[in-house]
Amino acid sequence: xxxxxxxxxxxxxxxxxxxxxxxxxxxxxxxxxxxxxxxxxxxxxxxxxxxxxxxxxxxxxxxxxxxxxxxxxxxxxxxxxxxxxxxxxxxxxxxxxxxxxxxxxxxxxxxxxxxxxxxxxxxxxxxxxxxxxxxxxxxxxxxxxxxxxxxxxxxxxxxxxxxxxxxxxxxxxxxxxxxxxxxxxxxxxxxxxxxxxxxxxxxxxxxxxxxxxxxxxxxxxxxxxxxxxxxxxxxxxxxxxxxxxxxxxxxxxxxxxxxxxxxxxxxxxxxxxxxxxxxxxxxxxxxxxxxxxxxxxxxxxxxxxxxxxxxxxxxxxxxxxxxxxxxxxxxxxxxxxxxxxxxxxxxxxxxxxxxxxxxxxxxxxxxxxxxxxxxxxxxxxxxxxxxxxxxxxxxxxxxxxxxxxxxxxxxxxxxxxxxxxx
Numbered sequence: 001x002x003x004x005x006x007x008x009x010x011x012x013x014x015x016x017x018x019x020x021x022x023x024x025x026x027x028x029x030x031x032x033x034x035x036x037x038x039x040x041x042x043x044x045x046x047x048x049x050x051x052x053x054x055x056x057x058x059x060x061x062x063x064x065x066x067x068x069x070x071x072x073x074x075x076x077x078x079x080x081x082x083x084x085x086x087x088x089x090x091x092x093x094x095x096x097x098x099x100x101x102x103x104x105x106x107x108x109x110x111x112x113x114x115x116x117x118x119x120x121x122x123x124x125x126x127x128x129x130x131x132x133x134x135x136x137x138x139x140x141x142x143x144x145x146x147x148x149x150x151x152x153x154x155x156x157x158x159x160x161x162x163x164x165x166x167x168x169x170x171x172x173x174x175x176x177x178x179x180x181x182x183x184x185x186x187x188x189x190x191x192x193x194x195x196x197x198x199x200x201x202x203x204x205x206x207x208x209x210x211x212x213x214x215x216x217x218x219x220x221x222x223x224x225x226x227x228x229x230x231x232x233x234x235x236x237x238x239x240x241x242x243x244x245x246x247x248x249x250x251x252x253x254x255x256x257x258x259x260x261x262x263x264x265x266x267x268x269x270x271x272x273x274x275x276x277x278x279x280x281x282x283x284x285x286x287x288x289x290x291x292x293x294x295x296x297x298x299x300x301x302x303x304x305x306x307x308x309x310x311x312x313x314x315x316x317x318x319x320x321x322x323x324x325x326x327x328x329x330x331x332x333x334x335x336x337x338x339x340x341x342x343x344x345x346x347x348x349x350x351x352x353x354x355x356x357x358x359x360x361x362x363x364x365x366x367x368x369x370x371x372x373x374x375x376x377x378x379x380x381x382x383x384x385x386x387x388x389x390x391x392x393x394x395x396x397x398x399x400x401x402x403x404x405x406x407x408x409x410x411x412x413x414x415x416x417x418x419x420x421x422x
Contacts (some may be wrong), residue, residue: 003139003242004034004238004240004241005037005038005039005199005238006030006038007233008038008235009203009229009234009236010022010023010040010044016061023044026038027076028404029235030235039170039172041083042172042174043058043084043174044201045061048118048207048208049085049123051119051123055123062086064114066106067396073101083393085124088125093124093312094110094127096112096399097172097396101136104136107133111126112154113126114156116296118372130160130161130164133146140297142165145158145161145164146167146170148171152187158193162194163318167245170200175202175203179213183215186215186222188224188225189223191220193254195245197245200219201216201228202229205232213231214229214231216228216229217229217234217236218240221245268355272371275370277374282316289316289372289374290314290315290316290373290375291373292310295336296346296347297327297336297343299343307350311352313375316355318357321343323358324336324340326360329362364388364389365392373398375400376389376401379405
């Protein structure tokens, strides 16, 4: 299967109508050259949106822009893909990429990794999950994986898209000139390590007080460049042999983690001494340490949701796990249902749990003092003044977070339900 792709590198103008005229002209040229896709940069009609007011105003224009591009996608028989702000339910603004096919509904991906130097975590709400786009071409369907700018610094996202079957990665960006070489290196690496094609469209010229890199490109699965733009407005094209992906990955597939990456669960189950050692290096690397604790006797949906939210408060999640002995003292001789080594293994299987430390005291106070977390997390049913270790963490400049359980389920409830059926 062959697919011709194109990327239009442009400099956003204050006059949106003129920018859209340029896009239509580029899309017309791409279609004449047989392209089935034209990729546009991140937030291509606007450039950087510095605050919520600018984002709200820009997002109000997105429906009209999409309608205009949809008309031209249909006329030209080419899929148009690019970045636009999107107002989500509740008034949140997302930094999104839209795929506008010649026929059928829009597809949307919301940027997962927001870029702090551009104030994005304040202006936008992050996306929730990776997404794939199915491109319908005259010769068949191609699965594409969308990424937006800062996303490419997180290789696990590209790997996830590749594992889901993406043969093409599409990257829209607002990447500054000062880090141009980083952009090119990262784009080529994402293509090479996932053995897939990659097309990237970046902004060029000056927007506000920032000079942008241009350097839009199309890369092959071996990382070689099939096409690359300079530093001005430019349309680039490349013809891709999608069928090569299958034979490349059949020979060896580096995009699927195997062997050494399938670490034993026991590597996460450690004692206090080892935890302190690992945490010290994590902190030196600038990571924020999150700590929570519990029995986690029968792991259920409420536990999973709680731990996932806890991990989002920092970069590493340490779970203090009550030993069998301490649970018997707290909950009585019939508990725990599962032994401590079994409970620790189940927790370790969760990707968002980084370390599990078993403690035998009735409270995790000693453990908290030893590891000195930056964030202490407990359930919302605990008042902050009653949370063990809260004063210690706050005195060191840390934070205490309380999380409400979303699921109406508990270990005790599960046990009672089982008893009622027997």
